[in-house]
Amino acid sequence: MIRLVIFDIDGTVLLGDKLAPGAKEMIAFVRKLGIKVAWFTNDAVASRRERVEELGSHGIDVGVDDMFTAAFLSGVYLSEKGLKKVLLISSECRCLEDLACIEITRQLPNAILIGHVSKPPTDQEFELMEKALRNGCPLYVMQKNRFCVSRERTTDVGFFVAGIEFCLGTRSSVIGKPSPFGFRRICRKFEVKASEAIMIGDSLLIDVLPSKRAGLASLWCSQHSSWQTRGVETQEVRLSFKDIRSWLRTQILTS
Numbered sequence: 001m002i003r004l005v006i007f008d009i010d011g012t013v014l015l016g017d018k019l020a021p022g023a024k025e026m027i028a029f030v031r032k033l034g035i036k037v038a039w040f041t042n043d044a045v046a047s048r049r050e051r052v053e054e055l056g057s058h059g060i061d062v063g064v065d066d067m068f069t070a071a072f073l074s075g076v077y078l079s080e081k082g083l084k085k086v087l088l089i090s091s092e093c094r095c096l097e098d099l100a101c102i103e104i105t106r107q108l109p110n111a112i113l114i115g116h117v118s119k120p121p122t123d124q125e126f127e128l129m130e131k132a133l134r135n136g137c138p139l140y141v142m143q144k145n146r147f148c149v150s151r152e153r154t155t156d157v158g159f160f161v162a163g164i165e166f167c168l169g170t171r172s173s174v175i176g177k178p179s180p181f182g183f184r185r186i187c188r189k190f191e192v193k194a195s196e197a198i199m200i201g202d203s204l205l206i207d208v209l210p211s212k213r214a215g216l217a218s219l220w221c222s223q224h225s226s227w228q229t230r231g232v233e234t235q236e237v238r239l240s241f242k243d244i245r246s247w248l249r250t251q252i253l254t255s
């Protein structure tokens, strides 16, 4: 039985600054069935509050506690690991309020966290990262998406993270999607088993396939062309919100 639906935002519910066709009806339908709704975005720039206000401006009511961003989850993850002094490397960050459970510092950090990077780090930032690595700090990244999907495809953090990893001679661990951490954390917050939750997203690589690996069901709701699936072999079928509503109705009737 499905008790929780987790929606991705960008490229799924929102296409740029517009609602995707059928999205509002889809969300109303899910809520009418008494199914809980959560939001999981790999956003590493905006605060949860901003994303809530954005959805609110489209007439979709969301509570801040139901909004999960890569930035927020990074703070939770590091804090729970006891890595509370964090060197943050970010070109743009409006989400410090979501990182309140860790201390952002350049003095003796115990972890490195890469947020949204849209240009190469400065020499000073590289020196700080090299020093922290020498001191045994693990390297984390909020997300490493290949592309940012708004109205047009643009390169995302992954492009720069690959360069940083190459220059530092090490690899990072991702905390946002596709790590299982966020999917499991959201299920725990809503007190549902992974098998009772479903992820609906536009990306095979960070929504659909990893949520399945974490034990959730998932549906691929994408308006994009085939570049997104380059290098991925899949049997998954792209669905519209209308298809998904029919599928959910069948699931509810047969459960």
Ligand SMILES: [Mg+2]
Binding pocket: 008, 009, 010, 011, 012, 149, 201, 202, 203
């Ligand atoms: Mg997306």
